[in-house]
Amino acid sequence: MEQRILKVTDNTRIADRVYRMVLENPALEEMKPGQFVNIRIDGQYLRRPISVCDSDPGSLTIVYKVVGRGTEALSRVKKRETLDVLTGLGNGYDLSKAGDHPLLLGGGVGVPPLVLLARKLREAGRAVTAVLGFNTAAEAFGQTDFREMGCRVTVTTADGSLGVRGFVTDALPEDYSYFYTCGPEPMLKAVYRKTKTSGQFSFEERMGCGFGACMGCSCKTVTGYKRICREGPVLEKEEILWED
Amino acid sequence: MGRLTTTLCGIELDNPVIPASGTFGFGYEFAQWYDINKLGTFSFKGTTREPRFGNPTPRIAECPAGMINAVGLQNPGVEKVIAEELPKLRQVFHKKVMANVSGFSVADYAWTCEKLDKEEQVGWLEVNISCPNVHGGGMSFGTDPRAAAEVTAAVKKVTEKPVIMKLSPNVMDITAIAKACEDAGADGISLINTLQGMRISLRTRKPVLRNIMGGVSGPAVFPVALRMVWQVCRAVKIPVIGMGGVTTAEDVLEMMMAGATAVEVGAANLTDPCACERIIEELPAAMDKYGIKNLTELKGAE
Incomplete structure (x- = not known):
């Protein structure tokens, strides 16, 4: 910090x-x-x-x-x-669990953190598949970044104006060693339900300070209370407790 | 005695700058930004008898010249604070700390204060009878002079340490509450806690905070806080800690001219982790500018 x-x-x-x-x-x-x-x-x-x-x-x-x-x-x-x-x-993604062919799932402005992650995974010689979801073609970005790194890329749009019509969970590949995801909460919940392996989720929350002082962004997890800004924003699939 | 030295309830402070409870955790997070021994002291995160998660999120939002929060007293409970937080703090902070306590009954307050009374590191007990974000406790003790006096008396019975009652601005006559605390034996008063407020999202047409209402803090509340500090300083003889939107060395001087013995800094710590360090560094130059030799000469403006 x-x-x-x-x-x-x-x-x-x-x-x-x-x-x-x-x-x-x-x-x-x-x-x-x-x-x-x-x-x-x-x-x-x-x-x-x-x-x-x-x-x-x-x-x-x-x-x-x-x-x-x-x-x-x-x-x-x-x-x-x-x-x-x-x-x-924040803690950031743990790359050590990726396996040899990890899957990256990004929705909207949840895509950006996956760019640096993809670069690091590619530098470590992993075969990376990225599924990037947007509302519509006009909001889409980043596909070229992933392709230039040598990732296999699928784009989805909710209105079908680009790539596969639907959400990232409508374009999941059959086989992947692990997954990393970031996006709006409804998407994260769908990813949680439809993925077959373990994985890591990056969460968003309104923050006061961003460095662990105000307790504004706390959440409940299987392993106790965590601050999204400090023990997060990345949580492992197994520790997530969905509210509501 | 340095020119910044002040004495708070019999304990000397190197300077009057005290990070306020709820904006400074248990100190540890800030020790990574600067040497927190530069502070006069700090008031640690509001501690209750039982552990608390607090309110559902979102519990923070932006306001004009400030912020609003409804954290709701998240804390690990007094036993864990003593067993885990205080030993960790001892590694990075070598002065007396101010223990901030909240409760949901008079017995709660006394129970928690009695535990903290035995802790060598604790210099003062700051008793929060003003949290706007918890139901059936907190602020309800700070809006009625009789209840405020009852909490004060119960806490005084279980501790030898100075007891500072932290007051809510969400009242008609804050001097009545302050006097009730003084009469019940309080050694000091601190004010103000946050002002009750809310925000609505134009996009969702719903309150931004899940708790609907929260407490407003930041520079926006400074004039309100200063006015109340002025009033309370003229109503009681015990020392007063002024807080509410303090952001600069000049704000500290203004609070002390209103009669405050020391000054707490809250929201500023969240937007600038080094806010208190900066304020302390800027105090001597600000004092020079206004011809102030020592802070002790600021007995309040007339």
């Missing part, structure tokens, strides 16, 4: 309401797949937690969707402006 001033070197719209931002600082440490940053935004009191899409020493990329005033303001940040960012937050 570090507090850093990062320079914005890119902030471009890549799909309907979806932006890719690149942030740089030579002192920046490399982050793990599934970790997140917490960004101070002018005019907003609380920081906004956003998962990391790609990370190298010195630079990181986030991909975010404009959903409210905070992300709206973030989308207007210009190149060369700086942002106050807490980096290296």
Whole structure:
């Protein structure tokens, strides 16, 4: 965990309401797949937690969707402006359990954290299949990133405007060694029901601090109470307790 | 005696800056950001007799110049706090800590305080009779002078440590509650806890917080807090800790000019993990700017 001033070197719209931002600082440490940053935004009191899409020493990329005033303001940040960012937050995915042909399941802005994960898994020589789900073709992004890394990619859209019509769970492959997923909660619940192996889920929750102080983002698990920002955002399938 | 030194209920503080309960965990999370021994002290996470998960999420939301929370006193229960949190804290914090206690009955408060009374590390007991986010307890003790006095007297009976009663701003006359606590033997008063509020999502047309209502904090509440600190300081003779939206060294000075002996910092810790360290570092320059030699000379503005 570090507090850093990062320079914005890119902030471009890549799909309907979806932006890719690149942030740089030579002192920046490399982050793990599934970790997140917490960004101070002018005019907003609380920081906004956003998962990391790609990370190298010195630079990181986030991909975010404009959903409210905070992300709206973030989308207007210009190149060369700086942002106050807490980096290296959360536990991240555990790659050691992937097996030799893991499956990645991403929905909407749940896709970005899987990009860095896919890169790391490919570097470790794993055969990666990615199923990426979107509402409609206009909101789709990221397919090329996965393909260029040598992943097998399937895209689904709820309205059938691109790829397979339906949800990611309508395009699950027959065979995979393990899975990693991130997306909206209804999708995560469907993934939980329809997957045949163990796997890891990345969760979203409204946060106060993002580093474990306020207990704003707590959840109940099989192994006790956990803070999404600290013991999460990644939980293993076996420890998840769905509420409602 | 340094120029930032202040004395709170007989215990000397290196400076008046105290992270507020609920925004600083049990200190450990912040020791990873800076040396927390720089603090005067801190008030640890509100502790109850039994472990609590708190309210369902979402329990945090943005507000204009602030935030709203309905965490609902999540804590591991006093026995685990003593067995696990305090030993862990001892590794990183070498000063007396303020133990923040909440309860659902007078007996609860006394039971929890009696346990904490035996802990060497605990310097003060801050008794929260003002949590707006729990039902059948918390704030209901802080909105009635008789109930507030009853909790104060029950706690005083089981401890030798200074007892500071933490008050709710969600009352008609806060001075009546403060005086009732003082008359019942309280050694100090801290205020304000959060102001009751709510938000509705325009998109879902439903309250943002699952608990519907929560407590508002952050810079938005500072003037309200300052007004109440001023009123209470003129109503009681015991020391008062001022809190509510404090974000800068100037805010600390303003609270002390209103009569506060020390100042708690809450929400600011969540948006800037190093907020208290920064405030302490900025105090001397802010004092120079306004011709203040020592904080002890700020006996309140006239």
